[in-house]
Amino acid sequence: MPESNGRAVVVGGSIAGVSAVHALLSAGWEVVVLEKTTAPPTGSPTGAGLGLDPLSQSIIKSWLPRHQSDNNNNNNNNNILNTHTLPLTIDQNQATDAEKKISRVLTRDESFNFRAAYWSDLQNLLYNALPTDIFLWGHVFQSFRVSDDNKSVIVQSKVVQSGNVVEFAGDLLVAADGCLSSIRQVFLPDLKLRYSGYCAWRGVLDVSSDEKSNIYAGLQRVYQDLGKCLYFDLGSGTHSVFYELLNKKINWIWYINQPEPQLKGNSVTMKVSNDMIKKMQDEAEKTWVPEFVRVIKETKEPFLNVIYDCDPLHQIVWDRVVLIGDAAHPTTPHGLRSTNMSILDASVLGQCLTKSGVENLAMGLEEYQSIRVPVTSKQVLHSRKMGRIKQGLVLADAKVFDPKTATPEECRDLQQKYMPGFSGVP
Known part of the structure; x- marks a missing residue:
């Protein structure tokens, strides 16, 4: 030194x-x-x-x-570092049909090379x-x-x-x-911070125990690259993020458009009531595939971040x-x-x-x-x-981007690799 x-x-x-x-x-x-x-x-x-x-x-x-x-x-x-993280080698954006509860791939990058960790x-x-x-x-x-x-x-x-x-x-x-x-x-x-127009429900579900093993098995059927893929799931006017963390823990985020909430104290995390959680879970059933909905419902103490920049x-x-x-x-x-x-x-x-x-x-x-x-x-x-x-x-x-009708050119900016300075940053 x-x-x-x-x-x-x-x-x-x-x-x-x-x-x-x-x-x-x-x-x-x-x-x-x-x-x-x-x-x-x-x-x-x-x-x-x-x-x-x-x-x-x-x-x-x-x-x-x-x-x-x-x-x-x-x-x-x-x-x-590797013992504290999991590889994320795939960046995938997909669109989910809320009525049919099926997803189709919009973009897929198999040379992603990130690693996932708990904060x-x-x-x-x-x-x-x-x-x-x-x-x-x-x-x-x-x-x-x-x-x-x-x-x-x-x-x-x-x-x-x-x-x-x-x-x-x-x-x-x-x-x-x-x-x-x-x-x-x-x-x-x-x-002043700028409100983005949406908030994010977040949570982590531990599926390592025997009683949760069927949840994990169901996820593997729907998310076949679980454990190495960063999934962005786009619905109509909403999207979610989904990936696995170390020791079979599932990290999820769901962004919901809404008016700016009134925050108290020096934090961007809102206190949530049981009624708010129940309403969120009911909306999830209308939006996402059942396997993802089950993860949301089984998560204890999900929290709500107000998204600013x-x-x-x-x-x-x-x-x-x-x-x-x-x-x-x-x-x-x-x-x-x-x-x-x-x-x-x-x-x-x-x-x-x-x-x-x-x-x-x-x-x-x-x-x-x-x-x-x-x-x-x-x-x-x-x-x-x-x-x-x-x-x-x-x-x-x-x-306005519509995942149902988007062309490959319109999907380009969904991918992480097009972030300015993504590689070779000074």
Whole structure:
């Protein structure tokens, strides 16, 4: 590891934050993380699924430790990642007829090369590869200021357990505090997230037990590439996402057009009632094949995300403050970009700071911004377009997409591989 080049304070210990820690340590920086949750993640697989693209896989492998028994063979940290994920080698879009309950393939890409993971499994993997004393749990970000001599940034946090307010000084503040970023709001107080026009019901069903084995068998009959395929299922004015996670767990998402709900608190996840869940399940029976409906009905505690993004930011660096992850580019989930952009943000930031050192910090941050903003801006807008296509919403430059009558040319933008910067991103 290089000699220490500086000290960074990272606000947010989610995947963007923990990725930033890996990248900054690799650049020789000291790091402290302020995270509002009161304890490190446990091994329990909670939350939703995600997909890692080939570049993110490569970056993560470079961060994971190599064991001596491996004799310096790179295959070992490949295996660490592989044991926490499942391959997604196929990207398939299909249309389901709500009346006949049959599906037909619209597009199929058999050279996809993603891997599927639980959010919490990936979080645990990255966190457990770091020194534990870097993280300060139960620290709620309060404010920051740049020192009078402009040589450091001072960050205040409130300790949940004691209620005390404490200060931390560093050369750099990394805002990894999500799409509702408090730090971003300091610089862009008028920025509003844009409601997409739809919400997403989500859930994960464990079908590994004997009593659920018939559900899994039924799914295999209908979804014959289960375990290696990312399924996008398009209905009339709606679509769903369906894929398997490690240990026979099924991750599903169903997007429903509706007016913007009124959210409470600092979260994009809604509290749902039993009546809301029952209504959703009844609608599923009218829309999807019975095998998928059964997965939805058997899922305990499905939750509802309100889907937002925002118009691309032109600036993500201010003096000694830098945005990464969803704080820098809130995006809709259709291009599987959020996690992958966060990991790449961190990696690029680390490489830029390795080159610049703390003595040329402004130059390093400017390079990071100049590399990431053009790419993420295009990806945010393309993901927005994909969502509107699949939900049958009006497009600025095209007619409403109808999966029943769509031509192969019209189906082109359904595929992940046409995301700008999908391969060869700097």
